[in-house]
Amino acid sequence: MTDVPGLLHIAGLSVLLAGRQVLADIDIEVKPGEFVVVVGPNGAGKTTLLKAVAGILPVKGSILIEESPLLRLSLAERARRIAYLPQGHVFHWPLAVEDIVALGRLPRGGGADLSSADGEAVKKAMVQTGVAEYARRAVTRLSGGERARVALARVLATEAPLILADEPTAALDPRYQLIVLGILQRHARAGGTVIAVLHDLGLAARHADRIIVLDQGRVVADGTPSEVLTKLLLAKTFGIDAEIVALGDAPVIIPWNVI
């Protein structure tokens, strides 16, 4: 894996928001095919890191995507390479599900008048996420879990190599949590790259190839789930006493007590 050029190369990244240092001196290299999960306590800078990589925040430092500086890419080119799924899955107008998913094609010229390639991508994304059956329903009338999957389908429809997903499982029941993470995992297996923020350490350990732990705007650990998620780290970073049980390759994390 070491000779594969990085899909994403972050060096010396700092973000200052309203005078507060939210991220400081971040160095991260991500390779194609990796499923990276970012964890950390509330306010650690996880969402800010995703927004910085999505190119929608003013930053200091260097971010290279497929070896070109992020800020040099045209907005449309950037949007074709990076698909960003924000938290909350907000939809402001009661568009039909298929029309929402089609918005993912905007960076490729589609959006309303779809080419056949656009149509295929939209359909595929809806089938993958299991929302094809309500393609014609107004998105605002769906349940939280259904909306979360529509939002993911919109991101998949972009067919960007890098997907940034901020808490993609937040409103989902356990079954759909697994389904959504399975979809993201398959995207990575197929040669794409996924960086997801998750709060559920168990889900993170189960699905991630690699876990990055952020605390107070800095990377405090970076490695495979079993390397990173240790009792010591969980105590220092999250302030919890956790039981860790090995189940197959993946550690199972059970938060037990507040320290």
Place this chain on the structure above:
Amino acid sequence: MAERRSGFGVAILSVILGFLVVGLFIVSLGVGPVWLPPGSVFAGLIGQGDEVAQIIVGEIRLPRALLAALIGAILGLSGAALQGLLRNPLAAPSLFGAPAAAAFGAVAVISFGLVDALSFALPVAAIIGALTSVGLLILVAGPRAGLLILILAGLAISSLAGAGTALALNLAPNPFAALEIAFWLLGSLEDRSLRHVMIALPFMVLAAALLFHDRRAFRALTLGEEAAASLGFGLTGVRLRVIIGVAAGVGAAVAVAGTIGFIGLVAPHLVRPFVRYDPGRLLVPAALAGSALLLSADIAVRLIPSNGEIKVGVLTALIGAPFFIALILRRRHDLSGVTS
């Protein structure tokens, strides 16, 4: 395919609305103290038939009908664009202070006694007022301001312009000037000439081009600002174009007709379900619906029996305000639950 279906629907809707606008336009040329049948209207338009009818149609009613169609269209388009930018069906073109500033510009020249209410300098002053309000807005809110700051700064500028207008009324040199200002402010299309059309038209064309430019961004904004930005839309530029476009369009409208409210709020709302709530596809039908609404209102003021014609701005407010209240009542549940 679904996408073709919706595109097809929008095309049919636009054609139907287009016919409606043309029909109302012809009616508007025929209605007034002297009633003219469509035949005389057409003859008058091409300079044939009865000479009196020719003058009535060509010089009195044509400018009025043209202005009603154009102003209605630019108000509908402005409303649709602003609602797309703000992702809120209750947004109206008056939001950023441009109409109030345009009104103040016009009133200032009337009250200084520079001109009477129908002269050439007045629309120029109004458009300068509207564009000044944009400069002021950007100065106050900063070039990269978020929407909340822009709306609050717009409110402040509106209030300032309102105060200026009130001062002008207060200090009016004589009761006639005060009356002239007051009547002008009500909004009317009476006694306008083709010169008024020519003054307003370039600004309206500029406005329409600016507002139409960002239709794809409005569509992306359905997903919120961050997702829209990540889809490749520079939102600072979008905001700037919409604010300038609305100021130019609405400024030009106020410049030649005074303040005509609620068309920009109501027109997009009426056609939105027919475009499947797509804020990008909404623009053209909303403009046509705005045209139809203002033409209808301007025909109605000529038909409602009263001593002296009711000003069209008064009529649109009388109908529009209750509509606004009904809209708030219907959406009260979603609006109070908004968290993001």
